[in-house]
Amino acid sequence: MGIETKNKAITCILCPLGCKIDVLKKKGTIIVKGAKCAKGKDYAIKEITNPVRVLTATIRVRNGILPLLPVKTTLSIPKKQVFTCLKKLYQLEVKAPVKMGTVIVKSIANTNSDIISTRGIDSKH
Ligand code: SF4
Incomplete structure (x- = not known):
């Protein structure tokens, strides 16, 4: 049985700073690097777990x-x-x-x- 690993590099779109965020999901743990605030961290986690869009x-x-x-x-x-x-x-x-x-x-x-x-x-x- 393999360990589920998922990596994603995203640009936060919540404010003009546009932080470059790296998200690593490994074995149910999510590590977020590069977000300068909690809102950006939440956004990054959502982007790797359940991304949503206004169509x-x-x-x-x-x-x-x-x-x-x-x-x-x-x-x-x-x-x-x-x-x-x-x-x-x-x-x-x-x-x-x-x-x-x-x-x-x-x-x-x-x-x-x-x-x-x-x-x-x-x-x-
Ligand atoms: S992480 Fe925070 S500071 Fe960075 S772009 Fe997103 S909202 Fe702005």
Whole structure:
């Protein structure tokens, strides 16, 4: 039985200092080097254990003054779910008009995060 070891070098994005952080996960222990504060340390640990992202994308609009509607997740979703969510979004088409903040998809891919429009789009006619 091998010892699970995982190394990751990340740049902290929580403040303009952009600390370079090394994270080592070995046998259930996580060692963080390079973070100048506790928030950065927590961020680094999350990046190696369960990285999450706010997903932004565009979906097709029928009969709109613009062809694409920008959308985003209401919550950060697991990074490993991003591709699945994008595949679902690229199959969608909404009909104009669409108001900003409209829920386009409820709990996409069982993430508990909705997809909402980040702008409104009027219809052509
Ligand atoms: S570790 Fe702390 S000080 Fe460094 S970039 Fe992240 S938030 Fe800023």
